Amino acid sequence: MSADTTETAPTAAYWQAWQDSWDRQQEWYMPDREERFRVMLDMVEALVGPAPRVLDLACGTGSITDRALKRFPEATSTGLDLDPALLAIARGHFAGDERVTLVTADLKDPGWRSALPHDSYDAVLTATALHWLHGEDLAVLYGQLAPLVAPGGVFMNADHMPDPATPRIDAAERAHRHAGMDRAKAAGAADWREWWALAAADPVLAEPVKARFAIYGEHADGDTPSEAWHVRTLLDAGYAEARTVWRSPSDALVLGLK
Template sequence: MSHQVDWAGWLQRWDDQQAGYLPDREDQFRSMLEIVERIAGVPQRFVDLACGPGSISARAAQRFPQAEIVGLDLDPLLLEIARQAVAGDRLRFAEANLRTAGWDAVLGDEQVDAVCSATALHWLDPADLDAVAQTLGRRIRPGGVFLNADTMRLGPDEVPRLDALAVALRDEIWAESHANGVEDWQAWWDAAAAEPAFAQLLTEREERFADRWKGRDITLTDTIQSFRKAGFTEVAVLGQVADKHLFAAIR
């Protein structure tokens, strides 16, 4: 299949599409990797959690060429793009369902130095996030770090006017990006559906996500509380635009 598909092109198209939702995405990635190094040192084991087609993994492999990098995701199409488009001797991609106990078994027995994620964990509900935080609390070594750049509601029950304002500001950012011609999420997936080589992977994807249920949106308070309960010694937001946060937690 690999000779029929421009895998690198699909990864670039994904990055371009995602930049419509996070216009400062490249800056966020650079900041995340800089924070990893400043807090945990140059990592020996690095995890790209809910990695999609490997955007963070590719950048981590360039910055930390001696690190073992593992990208985890459940989406078969995005994982295949990652495997085909992101090269590295010390880099691998594996399936993991973050809603299933024991998903971290693919990491082996050793703890990791850093875990990063972006624009993905908002698909979880608060109970899922709680369980993921507990798992990361066991898998990240003391002094290691977790970073997540993603949507986290401010809390419609806690600060309703500020929450509504943050959502409105976020929607305006997205609308402006797409008005300027940036491809949106649905258009990317529609294009993928038109690629004959992806047919089997998309069928498998539909089966895997057929029963995906999501409760209420994760709030910033949910995230802070989950990682505190999981034993992280420091948790804080290091950057925010509307309801997009760069969240950091030191183990």
């Protein structure tokens, strides 16, 4: 995946390779990642139709945007993140696609919405990203997001949402999942630290990776509240309806409908 920038700019194949590499690394943690994306887009189509204006919140490399545009060619997407390395991959991957706008913003900044090109969105989507926020900050964010969702529009968050009422079930599921991860690791799968080490060694991504770690450190430390907390907080933020629309033993996809 390396690129010699002294001679040529990185190619589309180069950026696609990094996009694929990110997907494989994330799938090591979440083998059902594509299933949650499928359900997310099913609900987008069911509730707002096949040409949504999407806000890909904490977008990373643009995994949601990539899948949304492949499924809905008439959609548009705004990808928002603070991570300079993942945004570099997203900008390379989506270069020349006028349907995509990428912006840098910090969701902890009270004025982060001013970076957006639109005042409202049909679908605000995020996956495996907001757990780096603590609960009180996430509740504030949910309140800030509500006015951005158009009437009849949706917000969806897929993330780690354990059930505090079932500690034995959770422990057994975690042990089983990690045994599978160990087998995949032995077969050559890259984990979080290994992936970032590879990115840091790439001459194109080295500086963005350095900037990324200056912002976040090794990994952000947030909370993983239950799906019941998410549903309650979305209703308190002004959504007309909210509930879980998909779940695995450890994760859930919660939807709020304006």
